[in-house]
Amino acid sequence: MSNKSIDLGEQKDVEVYGARVHNLKNIDVSFPRNQLVVITGLSGSGKSSLAFDTIYAEGQRRYMETFSAYSRQFMGGMERPDVDKVSGLSPVIAIEQKTTSKNPRSTVGTITEIYDFMRLLYARVADAYSYNTGEKMERMSEDQILQNIFNKFDGLAVNILAPVVKGRKGHYRELFEQIRKQGYVKVRVDGEIKDITAKMQVDRYKIHDIEVVIDRLIVDGKDKKRLLDSVQTAMKMGKGVIKISDKDNNVAHFSKFLMCPTTGISYDEPQPNSFSFNSPYGACERCDGLGYIFVVDKESVMPNPKLSILNGGLAPLGEYRDTWMFQVLKSLAKKYSFSLSTPIEKLSDEVINIILNGSPDLIKVEVEYNKWNVQNYNITFDGIIKMLEEQNEKRSESATDDMDAFRKLKTCPECHGARLKKESLHFKVDGKNIFDLAS
The missing domain is CATH 3.30.190.20 (Ribosomal protein L1/L10, rRNA-binding domain)
Known part of the structure; x- marks a missing residue:
């Protein structure tokens, strides 16, 4: 972002004369512009009266006066604070103190509402760039x-x-x-x-x-x-x-609309919610705007590679039981020529990958309901990891702890922790996207 400040001539300070708002007793004060200034004092000494009810209120009143008389009638009037004079004042923004939140979606920017102003800034002035080529997006009549x-x-x-x-x-x-x-x-x-x-x-x-x-x-x-x-x-x-x-x-x-001239990908016109990780219009679709995802941990699924699958080598399944999943694994072993009795550490990398991540090939699963009723099913096997992920999506709260034993947090591979869609991250102001600016 540019470091240029608003030119107010030779005046270097904000000067307040005769402030009498609330418990302020006709005070005069000046402080430097474009610097961090702290107003400190005992409770009730007038800190908020000076900062919010005098300086901020006068700045807002002056801003309102720039609107037409027609517009001002819909906004309501703002009374001039009880002060003789305020000079050297530039446009003002007030950020109120907020209580902290344990919501994982909250940041300092969202709690203080500064991020709302940033979203508005990017929706109005940011330049769009292609996420494929890096070229500046174009729109044409x-x-x-x-x-x-x-x-x-x-x-x-x-x-x-x-x-x-x-x-x-x-x-x-x-x-x-x-x-x-x-x-x-x-x-x-x-x-x-x-x-x-x-x-x-x-x-x-x-x-x-x-x-x-x-x-x-x-x-x-x-x-x-x-x-x-x-x-x-x-x-x-x-x-x-x-x-x-x-x-x-x-x-x-x-x-x-906004379009990459080389690849033809296009973006919707940006709106403030395009840069909100709490909105479906802006949130990364992979992590839902959290910046991280839960992934199944291979080491947790196979904690003891010396065990065979029959003897509990796959922790989520436990030891062999007459269940559908073990019938599927038996058919998988038959198709890919390995044994469920072999210790996991002696299985090939290819077989372990198929067990964990599945295979697109059809396998025939034979299920014997009784000696007169044997059914064959042709299915594809999606893998233990996919099975656990699907169970996680459907799980009840009571099953949370059991599932957490096989999962770990990982930075989202789609947004790399930025929490926003890739389109939103390719709107830039002075070369920075909104995540860069907010970090």
């Missing part, structure tokens, strides 16, 4: 978008694209049908232009980017109206975002 298209693609044949799906799974059969009914005949799926056909769909288990081809034209000055109409249509369908691609598949991204 329609005229600027058109000018950039002419600058980059003049004389070239281009596709004007409206993004409708970005980085999501699904078959999108209904979407393709809806696009076809609107009269469009081509889409760009994962970078490839395709004709829209009846009952068209894509792999539902893969992540896709889908854009509607709004128009295909040559960029020149002969038909600016067609280009403008196509850009406007694409902006409407793409909700403020469009792409332009040429025959070599070079793609340019444009948006009326």
Whole structure:
């Protein structure tokens, strides 16, 4: 942040003359500006009367006077404090003393409400940067978008694209049908232009980017109206975002919102709650704004590697019992050729990793309910760690202590302890994000 202070001419001090608020007895006092000044004294000596009811009140009154008469009628009047004169006064902020809190979401900034002012500052004046490339984000008007298209693609044949799906799974059969009914005949799926056909769909288990081809034209000055109409249509369908691609598949991204000019990622317009770790609009989604997460500790799950799985080598499961989880582990051992009787320290790293973190391969679990009823189930095994994490999410308070034995605190790998979404952390003032400033 800049160290420049407000220029009030040659006056270096704040001067108060004839202060008579509450128990102040017509006192005169001066103190230096732009320095830390402490007002101290016995209880009832007038410290708060001077700081809050005289100096702060006069600063607020002067600020209110800068508003129009129409605006002031909705704010209520502020009486002038009982003082002859206050000079050298710059804009003022008062932070009240607050009681401490054991809430893990509270900080000195939130308790004193200073952080509220910082959030407002970043929402209004911060510059946005791409979390992918570090480039400054851009927003463009329609005229600027058109000018950039002419600058980059003049004389070239281009596709004007409206993004409708970005980085999501699904078959999108209904979407393709809806696009076809609107009269469009081509889409760009994962970078490839395709004709829209009846009952068209894509792999539902893969992540896709889908854009509607709004128009295909040559960029020149002969038909600016067609280009403008196509850009406007694409902006409407793409909700403020469009792409332009040429025959070599070079793609340019444009948006009326904040957007990275290289990768096309976009941010919502910042609001004060975008920088609040107590709001879903600003909090890191991985740690819910706490800055840390609970992770299952491998050493706690396998505290004694000399034991086998059957003999209690997996602490959360204990010794062998006729339960579903042990049936799954028996099937897992059969598939990956290891024994539940082998001490854990003699199992391969690959097997231990599968036990802890699971495997995408299908395994067949045979469950014998009685000698006439044997059922086979084909499942994937997610691992002991995932099982414990799911139990933790569903656990009752009475089970907290049991779960804590297998968990430890870890700095959130997504926000690195900053508690905010990565988008929020890439708004900067003078090169610092709000976490840097608040730390």
